[in-house]
């Protein structure tokens with residue numbers, strides 16, 4: 001049986017009197033690629049913050065790699081990339097390689113220097129995201145899409161089993177979004193890294209993801225991609241709150 005990496009059991013959360021999450025049950029297992037979709041304000045980022053331990057649930061339990069979140073110590077097993085990562089201006093004084101190596105700080109220690117092996121790991125991570133030729137470039141000189149690839153490399157350098165991303169393509173121009181997702185697909189299929197991806201790009205991502213979870217305060221659907229595709233657009237629209245018409249790729253292109 002596959003290991004369960006994330007296990008949310010009956011999770012609930014409120015901001016003041018406002019219920020944001022209600023009775024969330026979700027399991028992400030090793031090697032799976034989950035798309036977490038839902039309209040604006042549906043609680044996606046809040047759920048991610050709870051999974052990362054940044055917010056405590058008011059109800060229910062979250063377990064990571066089989067351990068309750070309070071006792072889970074192997075943080076390096078989880079890489080996180082947010083939508084706000086790609087915000088450096090052109091004068092930011094750090095090279096791409098330095099940014100990626102900063103992902104090893106937890107392992108190496110804050111005031112210790114990096115070894116040659118750390119540097120090799122950082123370059124390997126840059127190769128995986130096809131950014132090794134930019135290793136000496138200034139991070140601020142790269143496009144938003146290139147910066148996000150570097151942040152994926154920083155998340156990968158600790159060799160995580162699970163990558164969590166909250167709308168990582170915000171700020172990436174449309175022509176680079178498809179190649180960004182195809183890189184995520186390689187990470188999942190070739191490197192076996194499980195992915196939990198929050199996105200609004202439902203047509204693109206649900207072609208790639210193995211599983212889909214539809215959230216609007218509670219989970220309205222969660223399951224394998226083909227079951228999601230077989231759902232009626234009207235059912236999806238009813239919980240989404242506005243009409244949703246999905247574009248299905250022709251079978252031979254999938």
Ligand SMILES: Nc1ncnc2c1ncn2[C@@H]1O[C@H](COP(=O)(O)OP(=O)(O)OP(=O)(O)O)[C@@H](O)[C@H]1O
Nearest residue numbers: 015016020038039040041042043044045046047200
């Ligand atoms: N710090 C906060 N204090 C009070 N309410 C908040 C706070 N953060 C978020 N909310 C509210 O909680 C609800 C869920 O927000 P959340 O950011 O989780 O949604 P989301 O699905 O990620 O939205 P989006 O797709 O627009 O990013 C929203 O109604 C939001 O206004």
